[in-house]
Amino acid sequence: MSIIVQKFGGTSVGTSERIVAAAKRAVVAKRAGHQVVMVVSARGKKTDELVSLAAEMSSTPPAREMDMLLSTGEQESVALVSMAIHELGEKAVSMTGAQIGIITDSTFTKARIKSISTEFIQEHLDAGKIVVACGFQGIDGEGNITTLGRGGSDTTATALAAALNATECEIYTDVDGVFTTDPRYCPEARQVQQISYDEMLELASVGAGVMHSRSIEFAKKFDVPLRVRPSMSDGTGTLIASQGEDNPRVASGLAVVKDEARVTLSELPDRPGVMSSIFSCMAAHKIPIDMVVQNVASEGVAEVSFTVPAGDLAETLTAAEEAIRQLEAGRVHSGTNVAKVSVVGNGMRTHSGVAAQMFQTLADIGANIEMITTSEIKISALINRSSADDALGRIHSAFRLGEQQPNPPAIGVRQRAEQSHEASAHDERLRAVVGKLANMEDIVVSEVLLDEKQARLTIHNLPDRPGTCAELFTAVAEGDVMVDMIVQNVSHNGAAEVSFTIPRQDLERCLLLVREVLSSWDNAELSYAENIAKLTAVGVGLRTHTGVGERMFRALAEEQINIQMINTSEIRMSAVVEASNGERGLKALLRTFGIES
Ligand code: ASP
Ligand code: MG
Numbered sequence: 001m002s003i004i005v006q007k008f009g010g011t012s013v014g015t016s017e018r019i020v021a022a023a024k025r026a027v028v029a030k031r032a033g034h035q036v037v038m039v040v041s042a043r044g045k046k047t048d049e050l051v052s053l054a055a056e057m058s059s060t061p062p063a064r065e066m067d068m069l070l071s072t073g074e075q076e077s078v079a080l081v082s083m084a085i086h087e088l089g090e091k092a093v094s095m096t097g098a099q100i101g102i103i104t105d106s107t108f109t110k111a112r113i114k115s116i117s118t119e120f121i122q123e124h125l126d127a128g129k130i131v132v133a134c135g136f137q138g139i140d141g142e143g144n145i146t147t148l149g150r151g152g153s154d155t156t157a158t159a160l161a162a163a164l165n166a167t168e169c170e171i172y173t174d175v176d177g178v179f180t181t182d183p184r185y186c187p188e189a190r191q192v193q194q195i196s197y198d199e200m201l202e203l204a205s206v207g208a209g210v211m212h213s214r215s216i217e218f219a220k221k222f223d224v225p226l227r228v229r230p231s232m233s234d235g236t237g238t239l240i241a242s243q244g245e246d247n248p249r250v251a252s253g254l255a256v257v258k259d260e261a262r263v264t265l266s267e268l269p270d271r272p273g274v275m276s277s278i279f280s281c282m283a284a285h286k287i288p289i290d291m292v293v294q295n296v297a298s299e300g301v302a303e304v305s306f307t308v309p310a311g312d313l314a315e316t317l318t319a320a321e322e323a324i325r326q327l328e329a330g331r332v333h334s335g336t337n338v339a340k341v342s343v344v345g346n347g348m349r350t351h352s353g354v355a356a357q358m359f360q361t362l363a364d365i366g367a368n369i370e371m372i373t374t375s376e377i378k379i380s381a382l383i384n385r386s387s388a389d390d391a392l393g394r395i396h397s398a399f400r401l402g403e404q405q406p407n408p409p410a411i412g413v414r415q416r417a418e419q420s421h422e423a424s425a426h427d428e429r430l431r432a433v434v435g436k437l438a439n440m441e442d443i444v445v446s447e448v449l450l451d452e453k454q455a456r457l458t459i460h461n462l463p464d465r466p467g468t469c470a471e472l473f474t475a476v477a478e479g480d481v482m483v484d485m486i487v488q489n490v491s492h493n494g495a496a497e498v499s500f501t502i503p504r505q506d507l508e509r510c511l512l513l514v515r516e517v518l519s520s521w522d523n524a525e526l527s528y529a530e531n532i533a534k535l536t537a538v539g540v541g542l543r544t545h546t547g548v549g550e551r552m553f554r555a556l557a558e559e560q561i562n563i564q565m566i567n568t569s570e571i572r573m574s575a576v577v578e579a580s581n582g583e584r585g586l587k588a589l590l591r592t593f594g595i596e597s
Helices: 016-031 046-057 063-087 119-126 153-163 197-202 213-222 274-284 310-327 354-364 385-398 423-439 468-478 504-518 546-558 579-592
Strands: 003-008 035-040 092-095 102-104 113-116 130-134 137-139 145-147 168-173 194-196 226-230 238-241 253-257 260-269 292-294 301-309 331-335 338-344 371-375 378-384 445-451 454-463 486-488 495-503 525-529 532-539 565-568 572-578
Touching: 003 016, 003 153, 016 035, 016 063, 016 130, 035 063, 035 119, 035 153, 046 063, 063 092, 063 130, 063 137, 063 145, 092 119, 113 153, 113 423, 119 130, 130 153, 153 168, 153 213, 153 423, 194 197, 197 213, 197 238, 197 338, 213 226, 213 423, 253 385, 260 274, 260 310, 260 338, 274 301, 274 310, 274 546, 292 371, 292 486, 301 310, 310 331, 338 354, 338 385, 354 378, 354 385, 354 468, 371 565, 378 385, 445 579, 454 468, 454 504, 454 532, 468 495, 468 504, 486 565, 495 504, 504 525, 532 546, 532 579, 546 572, 546 579, 572 579
Parallel strands: 003 035, 003 168, 035 130, 092 130, 102 137, 168 226, 194 238
Antiparallel strands: 102 113, 137 145, 226 238, 253 338, 260 301, 260 331, 292 301, 292 565, 338 378, 371 378, 371 486, 445 532, 454 495, 454 525, 486 495, 532 572, 565 572
């Protein structure tokens, strides 16, 4: 029989009526023929209240007692939900973290799951009961109650769904689902029916608050379809699965960030170790760095730019000055009047011309692009803040994001893997789930990739005005060349510089196309490298890239590898190095991030 996990957040069980509504959801699913496991959070602001109460007792409450206290919030919820289900005529059993077999280490208040045993749950399910499990808690080897860190119920729900091989994990919450962009800024924003794990992760700044990024990454690893659904209405919400909407469009969502500032370190020496020093200084000051961009150096001089939360600008400038003193070279510039606009979509993997269209739309509203960075499925441009709202609306319609999907989503819930009754297959799955859980909090980087099949082109002295990037990338797209990494750093004296990578086999064709557009710009010059190596760290929580950048650049510096280009997204950080350094760089990064090759 298929198993469905339903997770209810605090607001979804905040009042008696909502508890009854949650109970009804489970009963409906049960009567539709599923086995149902509910994972429930503490009601409303209960956990916050308990935290404040503890603070009234002590400024340093013992962590063990803290967990004893915090875990009561969820216990209250599950008992009440279970009673409501009984009242509706179905059998239910509420269970604590210990009772559902979640064994953790003893790191109170942020414990890691060490093992899960699903036998108890399965017995109850097989006896026809709805299991109502406490989210967020477990028990350690000595029998102490532990909690998994704030927001931990998402972790409990996705972990149980993976361990039980559930067909779907429904996340009931107080929003209707995932939107193409923030409806507060763009009235045309539309709720999407289906989105892929990666798109969801790249849209973190739009999806923020809907779900813990780490739970999405976890669901992705085990291919657990997640459905974010409104608890207060009948909406079907948004399915987060391995594929997005069956979509003729290339983009699925848009994000805008308006509260960041830009910092540039220019006139840096072009040698190994420079990025490492800069990122170490940033890490020492705990600066959460977002968009990082480094373009190919010219005349032995390198330059790096990044964005940071506007509130951290002063501290960032202090750290930058420190880096420059250490390096005995360089200058610092900054700007606050900026906004980052990003287009995300799985379709970009297979379509050329997405960048061209985005840049053209920005050109049409007269927005000059200050910085560009890309990932496989995302393009981000830094523009003037005053153009941000206009840009959002225009890009939203340029990519036809507001139009309803004519076709229903291509895939629904996954086919449940053939249930093997052999204990070994089940145990193996459990071991994999638990192994991954243990890494969830500490390892940010889950994968390191080396791509040696690309070539790089750089256009120097590009006129710094709206429309040049649009022209350039339209020309490239017309030749059907798939552009991978695009990097543009801030411009100086009216001249910008853009680099991009393409499949090496397309180099000749691309050079012809680019030379042709270039002839219409007076001072523009082209350089290229036929062989480059691109190293990418993939993971979750890279949004603040400081720690990852620090480790990545230190590892490359120790190998005396010079970094030619850098770009970043929410889930990846890439560096281009000389082709001959690729293998060595890969090994160094695998070692640094503790990943087995
Ligand atoms: N009740 C816990 C918290 O508020 C866990 C959760 O809601 O996911 O952090
Ligand atoms: Mg909560």
